Amino acid sequence: MGDVRRMIAARAAKEIEDGMVVNLGIGIPSLIPDYLRPETKVFFQAENGILGMGPTPVNNADGDLINAAGYPVTVVPGASYFDSALAFGMIRGGYIDLSILGALEVSAEGDLANWLVPGKRVPGVGGAMELAYGARQLIAVMQHVGKDGSPKIVRECRLPLTARKCVSRIITEKAVFAIEPDGLHLLEIMEGSTLEDIVNSTEADLIIDVS
């Protein structure tokens, strides 16, 4: 399970390019910085008020310097702090190049459900809706199927939506998909998976771009 999450994070790290401003969600996305090439030049934004977030401090954690998950972080040279209105102004204003968020379900059209499972715990949406609307590119990362084996890449989301038509790419431990106007494209089969397995465990129809 841990390996699967790390496999997804490692693949997602390859989507991050030099010069990008990136916002990472909690869960699998928070593992991504471990897999970036050390020379990659990016600014991580944290919606609680940092542009230029750095790694976890080795010691001397500062209770006033945390990431959006509430854990201590550091900052990199050139970083800035700001209030929540500015943080989300940046997000809705289209200044975040890439957001990578965990997902519960994604539809073939790129609808995202990632905040509420009815009848289960009630977390609330946090900043996910605005990241979904505002980030210039949104990648959803998740395990390919649910704990009961049910597909999570679906024709229509059954869970309450975070935002419509916002996801451009899906990365799971089995495959990488792109959502285009003509449908859901299978771009890449991950090591250890097969086309047949992916087709059988994906509810949405696929346009297969791999041989």
Add this chain to the structure above:
Amino acid sequence: MDSFNKVVEVGEVASKFFHGMTLMFGGFGGVGTPPTLIDCLIESEVSDVHLIGNDAGFPWIGIGKFVVLGRAASLIASHIGSNPVAGQLMQEGKLVVEFSPQGILVERMRAGGSGIPGFASEVGIGTKLSYEKPVLDIDGKEYLFESALTADVGIVHARKADRYGNLVFNKTAQNTNPYVAMASQTTIVEAEQIVEVGSLEPDEIHLPGIYINFIIPSEGINWKWVWET
């Protein structure tokens, strides 16, 4: 009241809290939530409080310490996942929770403090969080009308305050605090350090003291963070 010296003892601000009040609080998971004022609120024994803030804290951190007592009637927040007691009170019908997307929530506070009745946004369209909000058609596109938020009392945490109430925040403890101060009728700031008027550089002030009514000295953080436990 001397507006150039708003510093009072914590005991003097307890009377500003009242039954049925709307209370706005600064903070993000407790970071930037004023610990001394939270204890003051708890000791005040007020109930039926309508809370507005980013989240429900943790059961032992920030506003969470008050929420677990069951004395809040409602909460407008972006998430409550870090405080399971809040979720439980919500399921039992004892706490009415309205979720607002995080940045929309703070923008509603900013509107409330800036004389703007509300604004239009596409965030939340077609989701459960559109609630019964009016839908506006602007140039053929649908938007939700997001109403401004104001409060009777606001509690804010700052790193430094001068006696007029000019504030300097610290790192990510700034978060919603400026907007809580702007949107509240009576704003009480808890400051880690209180300095004389004129000793802050005008350029370093994050929030002008015009929004502040009372200043109390902080007794410091009295909870353990999640990462310390």
